[in-house]
């Protein structure tokens with residue numbers, strides 16, 4: 217019997233730079249060349265000014281928990297022996313949101329507003345997943 | 357009732373309804389269930405498959421218009437489309453059917469929904485190869501699924517958690533909704549939860565699925581299908597049973613529509629908030645005029661937030677609004693009088709439309725009948741806060 221593996225992101229030409237940067241330890245998002253607006257998830261067009269040119273801009277990797285869910289039932293075999301586990305929506309300093317599993321936070325510790333920072337968890341051949349944890353400054 | 361002066365689509369009506377039994381377990385395919393419900397709705401309308409010239413297959417069932425052509429023997433299908441807003445698609449599809457009928461593209465539109473949520477597409481069993489693929493999920497499959505955010509109860513739990521944080525909403529408020537629906541199901545012999553009473557304490561003791569949503573906050577996993585027939589108000593007069601008029605209908609979309617986590621405000625079901633004024637305005641009514649509400653309730657939090665989005669109460673006031681039996685039969689605004697998706701069955705929201713029609717026709721058991729029921733609002737909610745709102749009235 218094989219061990220169940222974490223669902224792997226399937227990058228597209230549009231999203232591949234996000235994942236490549238993560239594998240290099242950098243958190244990035246699209247910045248519109250027309251109006252400088254940051255955006256995430258990746259889209260080919262800026263919804264503000266409709267420019268289709270962008271750069272990948274490095275983010276601070278710091279933010280706070282906007283909301284979260286504690287899952288008590290495994291809906292995917294990978295998490296069968298990991299329940300209960302915490303998944304949070306992170307509001308980044310730059311105003312973007314990202315979703316992260318919070319493996320270092322217990323269901324009793326997690327709360328809206330907690331300051332967090334990114335690290336990266338390598339999955340396999342060139343893919344790393346941004347995973348957030350409590351900010352070191354906060355933890356002292 | 358005097359002739360409604362509403363423009364489009366006040367000139368359309370529901371003239372037939374039909375369903376399969378709602379069960380946990382079936383040896384029939386989803387297509388067979390849909391065909392059985394379709395024939396029942398046509399029979400109820402006094403029509404035959406030869407009369408059908410428009411069909412609206414439901415996205416979540418994975419069935420095509422072509423499946424209806426080859427099985428019902430449709431000879432001249434003139435209009436067909438599938439709305440891709442998940443749970444919101446059934447009421448949205450009624451809007452499209454009204455357009456087709458109103459413009460004269462078709463005379464009789466058949467709409468069918470439902471699935472094998474117990475025997476095949478069963479989320480809780482993680483049997484993923486039976487889930488009908490939905491293109492809208494591509495984005496979160498890449499960015500959220502690898503993080504363990506894999507199913508709907510987890511997505512809506514984050515919205516519910518944020519609602520609790522901002523407004524002081526409590527699990528007991530979700531429980532009030534679950535208890536109301538269960539009471540109604542116990543008056544409905546066809547509901548899956550008939551004969552299984554539930555108290556608020558039972559709700560609070562039910563196991564956590566995706567905190568803050570408990571087992572009894574979740575819709576049921578059931579098998580079954582339901583269907584309706586839509587035609588013009590003129591043609592509706594010739595039908596076997598009293599037609600039900602579609603007085604107002606509108607759809608609204610999410611912001612953005614492909615993830616709850618990315619919303620400016622995840623606590624609001626903006627698809628319903630956007631659609632509601634159009635539907636109410638078209639019907640010439642306001643929420644205070646409504647006798648009852650059929651709210652798409654994938655989870656109890658959706659019911660609470662839908663009542664806010666429709667304007668029955670202010671933003672953030674959904675919790676206090678559902679206290680004290682207000683949404684129970686006998687209360688000011690009975691909600692989901694057949695039991696809803698949480699206690700009757702999950703038929704992709706089609707069962708909500710059937711219950712509204714039955715209430716307006718006076719066809720339900722006396723204990724469940726809302727006295728003098730003249731106007732009902734029905735909602736669909738799906739994917740990530742997409743919504744559709746319909747106002748039905750006695751024609």
Ligand SMILES: [Zn+2]
Pocket residue numbers: 248249250251252253262263264265266267
């Ligand atoms: Zn721009």
